[in-house]
Each structure stands twice: as C-alpha cells, then as structure tokens.
Amino acid sequence: MPIDAARALAAEPRSGEIAWTPKDVLLYHLGIGAGLPATDPDELRYTLESRLHVLPSFATVAGSGAPGVISGLSMPGIEVDLARVLHGGQNLTVHRPIPATGRATATSRVAAVYDKGKAAILVLRTDVADADGPLWTNDAQIYVRGEGGWGGDRGPDTRLEPPAGQPDRTLERTVREDQALLYRLSGDWNPLHADPDFAKTAGFDRPILHGLCTYGMTLKAVVDTLLGGDVTRVRSYATRFAGVVFPGETLRIRLWQQDTGTVRAAVSAVDRYDAPVLADTIVHHS
Numbered sequence: 001m002p003i004d005a006a007r008a009l010a011a012e013p014r015s016g017e018i019a020w021t022p023k024d025v026l027l028y029h030l031g032i033g034a035g036l037p038a039t040d041p042d043e044l045r046y047t048l049e050s051r052l053h054v055l056p057s058f059a060t061v062a063g064s065g066a067p068g069v070i071s072g073l074s075m076p077g078i079e080v081d082l083a084r085v086l087h088g089g090q091n092l093t094v095h096r097p098i099p100a101t102g103r104a105t106a107t108s109r110v111a112a113v114y115d116k117g118k119a120a121i122l123v124l125r126t127d128v129a130d131a132d133g134p135l136w137t138n139d140a141q142i143y144v145r146g147e148g149g150w151g152g153d154r155g156p157d158t159r160l161e162p163p164a165g166q167p168d169r170t171l172e173r174t175v176r177e178d179q180a181l182l183y184r185l186s187g188d189w190n191p192l193h194a195d196p197d198f199a200k201t202a203g204f205d206r207p208i209l210h211g212l213c214t215y216g217m218t219l220k221a222v223v224d225t226l227l228g229g230d231v232t233r234v235r236s237y238a239t240r241f242a243g244v245v246f247p248g249e250t251l252r253i254r255l256w257q258q259d260t261g262t263v264r265a266a267v268s269a270v271d272r273y274d275a276p277v278l279a280d281t282i283v284h285h286s
Contacts, residue, residue, distance in 0.1 A: 002239070003077065003078055003079075003080065003084050003112035003113065003120050003122075003144070003147050003208065004017070004076075004077035004078075005077065005115075005150075005152055005184040006077070007076055007077030007078060008075055008076060008077035008078055008099075008110040008113055008122070009077075009110055009112075009113060010256045011075060011076040011109065011110065011213070011248070012105075012109075013067075013075060013107050014075075014107070014108050015103070015105055015107040015108075016106055016110070017103065017105055017106075018062060018063025018064055018103070018104055018106045018128070019063060019102065019103040019104075019106070020058075020062045020063055020101070020102050021100075021101055022049045022052055022100045022101060024058075024061075024062070024186070025044075025048065025052060025054050025058055025100050026047060026052070027185060027186055028055075028058050028186045028216070029046040029055065029058075029178070030047065030182060031182045031183035031185065031186050031213060031216075032055075032057075032213055032216035032217045032220060033175070033176070033179065033217055033220070033253070034046035034220065035047040036046055036106075042224065042229055044213040045229065046220075049100075052100045053231045054097070054099070054100055054231060055202070055216065055219060055220055055223065056092065056094045056098060056136070056219065056231060056237065057092065057212070057215055057219045057220075057237065058098060058136060058216075058235045059092055059094070059098060059128070059135075059136045059138060060092065060212050060215070060216070061187050061188070061212070062098070062102070062128070062165060062188055063104070063106060064106070072252040073085065073142070074272075075108075075109075075110050077110075078110075078122065078256040080144050080147060082190070082259050083192075083198070083201050083202045084144055084146055084147070084202075085142060085143070085144055085145075086142075086143045086145070086211075086241070087140065087141070087142065087143070087210075087211045087212065087238065087239070087241055087243055088121055088141040088142060088143035088237060089140075089141035089158075089240040089241055089280075090138070090140055090141070090211070090212065090215055090234060090237075090238070090239055090241075091138070091139040091141075091237075091238040092136060092137070092138055092139075092237045092238070093136060093137045093235070093236045094135075094234055094235060094236065094237075095133070095134040095135055095136055095137070096132075096133075096134075096135065097231070097232045098136065099134060100167070101132060102130060102135075102142070103176055104128050104129060104130040104135055105129055105130075106126055106127070106128045107126065107127045107128075108124060108125065108127075109124070109125055110123070110124055110125075111123045111125040111139065112153075112155065113152065113153075113231065114152065114153055114154055114155030115148045115149065115150055115151065115152030115153060115154060115185060116147070116148045116154060116155075117148045117149055117154075118145070118146065118148055119142045119143055119144055119145050119146065119147060119148045120143075120144065120147040120148045121141055121143055121144070121155060122141070122142040122144065122214040123139055123140070123141055123142075123144065124139070124140045124217065125137065125138070125139050126138040126139075126140075128256040131155045136246065140232070141240075141243050141278060144175065149263060154209045158240070158280065159176065159240075159280055160264075160280045160282070163256040163258075163264040163266070163268075164256075165256070167254035167255055167256050167266075168226070168255055168256055168257045169225050169226065169253075169254070169255040169257075170172045170252065170253070170254050170255075171221050171225065171252075171255070172250055172252055172253070172270065173217055173221065173250070173251045173252050173253060174248075174249075174250045174251075174252065175209055175213075175217075175245060175246075175247055175248060175249050175250070175251065176247065176248070177247050178247070179209060179213065179247050180193040180194060180207060180209050180210060180213065180247050181193075181194060183209075183210050183212075183213040184210070188210055188212065190210075192204070192208060193207050193208060193209065194207050195207065206246060207246075207247070208244040208245060208246055209244070209245040209246065209273040210249055211244075213245075214241075214245050214251065214267060214277055214278060215237075215239055215278070216254075217251065218239070218251075218253055218265055218267055218278060218281065219234070219237055219283065221253050221255070221265075222255060222263050222265060222283050225255065226255060226257055226263055227263075227285055228282075233283075233286045234283060234285055235261075235284045235286060236283070236284045237282075237283050237284075237286055238272060238281070238282055239265075239278045239280065239281040239282075240242065240278070240280040240281070241277075241278065242276040242277060242278060242279035242280075243275050243276050243277045244277070245269060245277055247270075249269050249270070249271045249272070250269070250270040251267055251269065251270070251271050251277065252267065252268045252269075252274060253265060253266075254266045254267075254268075260276040261284060261285055261286065262282055262283065262284050262285070263282070263283040263285065264282055265278065265280065265282070265283070266279060267281065
C-alpha cells in the first residue's frame with residue numbers, strides 16, 4: 001500500500017520559515033477575483049497597497065502556496081500518484097489578523113489518515129506563528145482515490161445539516177477564463193489547473209479551477225456582504241469541496257446569517273444546473 005498510515009502519523013513535524021509581502025497579498029486577491037470594478041473603494045482595500053486589508057484565506061497560500069496538497073504528498077509514509085489526488089476540504093482558524101508583511105514559522109504534520117474504502121483521506125495540519133505568537137492553523141483534507149481499503153479508521157462524519165429556510169443573500173460571481181492561470185501564481189503549480197493533457201489523465205475534460213480559489217472567492221463574498229467588509233471579524237472558516245469548477249463558469253453563492261456568530265454558505269455552478277461546488281461551509285465571526 002503506497003500510504004503507510006502508522007509511519008505518516010509517527011513522523012516528526014516539519015518546520016520552515018515562510019515570508020510574504022504586500023505584493024503576494026495583492027496577487028492572491030487578484031487571483032480570487034478582487035478588483036472589479038477597479039476603482040470601487042470596497043475593492044481597493046484588496047488591491048491597493050496603501051489601503052490593504054488581508055483576507056484571512058490568504059493563509060492558504062502565504063509563503064509557499066497550496067499547504068497540505070502538494071507538500072503533504074512528500075511526507076514520510078506517503079507515496080501516491082498526483083493524478084489521483086483531489087483537495088477534499090479545508091479548515092482555517094485565524095488566531096489574530098494577518099499582517100500584510102510577515103515572517104513566520106510554519107510547522108506541518110499529518111494529523112490523521114482515514115480509510116474511506118475506495119479512497120484515503122490525509123489530514124495535514126499546519127500551524128503558523130511569528131515572533132508575537134500563533135497566527136493561524138490550517139487543516140487540509142487530501143482525498144486520494146484508490147488508496148483505501150486497508151481496514152483503517154474511517155474518521156468522523158463531518159457532514160452538516162443543510163441550512164434552514166431561504167438564504168439571506170444569493171450572489172453570483174463569474175470565474176474568468178484565465179483565473180486558474182492567475183491563481184496558480186500564488187504557489188499551487190499542480191498541472192491539473194493548467195495542462196489540458198494532465199487534466200484528461202486525471203479524468204477531466206479540461207483544467208479545473210483550484211478549490212482554494214473558490215474557497216477564497218466565497219469568503220470574500222461573506223466578508224463583503226455580511227461582515228461589513230471587515231476581514232478581522234473572521235475567526236474560522238471551513239468547507240468541503242463537493243464538486244469542481246471550470247474557468248469561465250458562474251458561481252451561485254447562497255448565504256445564511258445565523259444568530260450564533262456564524263454564516264453558512266452553499267456554492268454551486270450555475271452553468272451545470274446548480275451542481276454543488278462547496279458544501280458544509282461555515283464561517284465563524286465576531
């Protein structure tokens with residue numbers, strides 16, 4: 001079996017220094033569709049360095065890009081075919097606002113390995129701290145097709161009950177044809193998002209958008225419409241990647257504001273009869 005769960009879980013954490021600048025933040029924001037309209041004051045807080053606010057989902061690319069997806073496949077005990085790998089979900093906890101310029105230590109380890117029968121799920125946890133203390137914690141769920149079935153722990157059921165009632169807001173956001181090409185410059189170089197031949201090997205007609213790009217677009221929609229544009233109000237953000245997005249499609253983002261400091265979201269692809277894209281999506285906020 002290519003995945004040795006015991007070895008992966010027993011491996012020593014890996015630590016390394018990461019750094020980022022306002023240029024990295026600006027590039028990330030552009031990659032998730034910020035800047036339209038270009039002179040809108042609400043958009044300039046994402047695209048102009050003199051007014052820069054850092055959307056917390058920047059943590060998923062800060063310093064290295066694609067935490068837990070590509071890097072997680074090089075951990076001890078893990079040897080899998082990249083074409084069989086999909087990003088299954090992402091959980092982010094923000095310990096304090098992310099500065100526009102930073103230098104920190106990122107410590108990663110395999111926190112769990114689950115046997116889903118026809119697939120394995122790796123959970124890679126990355127804790128990031130700077131000189132002032134913890135900044136954020138990322139949990140990436142990596143879905144590896146064809147690597148389950150060894151009789152291991154199936155893991156917890158993390159599915160949520162669908163939100164009740166009609167959404168408080170329904171938004172549509174169009175994904176540009178070149179958006180995956182722009183987003184990958186923030187660090188996720190998986191050819192699945194750019195190379196048509198590789199995408200076909202992985203079972204897709206054409207390259208797909210990064211799940212973390214949709215993740216960022218959705219958090220921006222929540223912040224802009226329900227949190228008064230205040231990025232510092234986000235405390236945590238979790239989602240399950242329920243389906244793919246193709247560049248050029250339009251996303252439908254449904255939002256439910258709840259009384260307990262949470263926003264529930266559901267994202268679908270308008271062009272494919274509302275095919276689910278993000279599910280079990282929840283933002284905790286102040």
